[in-house]
């Protein structure tokens with residue numbers, strides 16, 4: 001009987017200092033996994049500006065289970081995972097970060113839970129070693145999103161997870177360009193379960209997730225899975241109208257009409273602009289989706305098989 005294959009999808013953005021240590025860890029893990037499965041490692045170089053490509057090509061030259069996919073520029077973590085998914089051939093696919101924040105040893109548990117019949121096994125952070133700001137923003141992001149999203153997206157869970165071939169094939173049919181993959185995986189359903197783990201510190205180098213990229217991910221999550229921001233505009237409009245009426249009455253009674261009117265006009269303008277921007281987020285995303293550009297562009301693909 002042929003063995004089942006496990007694919008690892010590993011996004012790489014300026015990880016030259018982590019690739020050797022990561023490969024060491026993978027080699028350890030592989031010794032155990034290969035007793036029962038075939039292995040495949042799909043590295044997606046997301047437009048790194050350092051020596052990552054060279055290191056990946058060296059791995060490719062000596063390891064027949066390595067595939068390397070290089071983007072023409074930086075398209076972002078979510079696109080790197082998307083491309084990995086498109087090129088992975090395994091019966092199960094594991095998304096894992098390259099900086100060893102997601103300990104490779106946890107993969108054994110993910111595989112075990114998959115073999116029990118789960119289609120999605122996500123790794124949920126029991127603890128995490130990150131900066132105060134990262135912990136604080138992530139904590140509230142997941143909780144607010146959970147409150148407003150149309151589907152339940154598990155808290156404290158990144159993209160570190162295993163998905164079955166069936167789920168992978170379903171995910172590949174999603175054409176949206178503003179992708180929050182964690183949300184999409186929740187959306188597809190099937191049997192899902194969690195494995196708890198302690199998230200390590202970044203082994204070396206610095207995070208490729210700038211504040212701008214984090215904000216974009218948060219916006220993609222909210223606009224992709226909730227219309228709550230637009231509902232909020234309706235609610236704040238109603239509240240403001242009420243406040244306006246009260247203000248006018250107070251102004252009339254105390255004869256400070258001009259000051260009151262000006263203050264309300266200022267508040268109103270602010271609220272209107274925020275409302276416009278919020279609606280604009282949805283419209284802009286619709287426009288970009290309609291443009292229908294490819295999600296990512298591959299410059300070079302290294303593979304030992306077709």
Ligand code: UDP
Pocket residue numbers: 010011012013014015046074075076077080096097098099101202206207208209
């Ligand atoms: N990454 C990527 N493209 C980017 C930013 C990050 O492919 O634009 C990769 C990165 O190399 C790592 C994973 O995505 O393997 C998670 O990124 P990072 O560790 O920088 O994020 P953090 O853990 O700080 O949220």
Ligand code: MG
Pocket residue numbers: 097099101202207
């Ligand atoms: Mg990291």
